[in-house]
Amino acid sequence: MTTPDRVAAIDCGTNSVRLLAAQASDGGFTELARDLRLTRLGQGVDATGEFHPDALARTFAACDDYAAQLRGLGVERLRFVATSAARDAGNRDAFFDGVAERLGVTPEVISGEEEASLSFTGALTALPDADAPALVMDIGGGSTELVLGGAEGIAAATSLDMGSVRLRERFLPGDPPSGDEITEAIDYCDDLLDASGIDFAAARTWFGVGGTATSLSALAQELPAYDRARVHGSVVSRADLDGLAGRLLTTPVADVLGLPTMQPGRADVICAGALICSRVGQRVGVHLTVSEADILDGLVLGLLRG
The missing domain is CATH 3.30.420.150 (Exopolyphosphatase. Domain 2)
Incomplete structure (x- = not known):
């Protein structure tokens, strides 16, 4: 199995949704695009235990924009990770379905330990x-x-x-x-x-x-x-x-x-x-x-x- 030349990652956190698209280069990578949208997905989750409809709408709008960017860049593989807010929300299926519809991948709700390890590596x-x-x-x-x-x-x-x-x-x-x-x-x-x-x-x-x-x-x-x-x-x-x-x-x-x-x-x-x-x-x-x-x-x- 060959590894892809162009990949992208999206990190969906409590306050922001961020994108990095890159191309393989000399054992590392060359950045193709880096973007950030402050969508406040975690609005009220700590108090209610659920995503607010407005927060989902803001996050889905960012996903629509990112989908267009990724198509234009010819990205071959995408990983979408969701962190703290998605670990806590009771209605996260609505979030999963909305992201999958727009980006073609199911969000991965990673553990805090994996999140920490990835940040350390970066x-x-x-x-x-x-x-x-x-x-x-x-x-x-x-x-x-x-x-x-x-x-x-x-x-x-x-x-x-x-x-x-x-x-x-x-x-x-x-x-x-x-x-x-x-x-x-x-x-x-x-x-x-x-x-x-x-x-x-x-x-x-x-x-x-x-x-x-x-x-x-x-x-x-x-x-x-x-x-x-x-x-x-x-x-x-x-x-x-x-x-x-x-x-x-x-x-x-x-x-x-x-x-x-x-x-x-x-x-x-x-x-x-x-x-x-x-x-x-x-x-x-x-x-x-x-x-x-x-x-x-x-x-x-x-x-x-x-």
């Missing part, structure tokens, strides 16, 4: 010279994946039920959140991190992947517009992460939305993502290195290697 492949062991952190909308390991393999991995959307909806309803709300959210994060089984102090490199980490890097650098080249490989100090979390948690969403690099679908939850990142930083002895390569890159590498 980050370390893109930045292979990092000191080991490395901690890879992926803060999603519904969960946060943490993986510790190196070139020899993964030493520990976990998926925690704290993400930017989940934390915002459950603990931080105020605009901006009150002091008591913030304290409750911190306590929740700290309890999960302390029981995670991850040896944070062992990490010699700390990678952040995904939209929260990349958005925080852009804010820390005060970029006038989002610049992927300047974000990838950038370093954000733990002190800057603490400062960003404090600032975002005390700023109304309307003002956060006015920041130059802030996407409308992320403005209301970035404060929660920043809080999670800051609490991880309290336990790690190194600053945060931000990688644009993540679970999508891990998926594409897997498809190309057969």
Whole structure:
């Protein structure tokens, strides 16, 4: 069986649906297309246990757009993975059927552990010279994946039920959140991190992947517009992460939305993502290195290697 030359992966999370299409090249791949749509599939799932009809409609619209892109690129194989929100929703069959109708593949609801492993592969492949062991952190909308390991393999991995959307909806309803709300959210994060089984102090490199980490890097650098080249490989100090979390948690969403690099679908939850990142930083002895390569890159590498 021959491996395909052109493949694509779609990662459907609680807050975003992202696409990476690629072509095999010199043992790796050349990017053909990379796209992101903030659809908030996980809207209200934490409270109701089901996908909201509006959230499904937004997600299906993104799938329609991606289907057209993939046809134009001549992609031979597609993998569609769904993460935290789809693991939790009682009406996920409606989601599965809608995606299959538009893209011709059935979504795979992957475990938090597989999600963590794929993010780890993507980050370390893109930045292979990092000191080991490395901690890879992926803060999603519904969960946060943490993986510790190196070139020899993964030493520990976990998926925690704290993400930017989940934390915002459950603990931080105020605009901006009150002091008591913030304290409750911190306590929740700290309890999960302390029981995670991850040896944070062992990490010699700390990678952040995904939209929260990349958005925080852009804010820390005060970029006038989002610049992927300047974000990838950038370093954000733990002190800057603490400062960003404090600032975002005390700023109304309307003002956060006015920041130059802030996407409308992320403005209301970035404060929660920043809080999670800051609490991880309290336990790690190194600053945060931000990688644009993540679970999508891990998926594409897997498809190309057969």
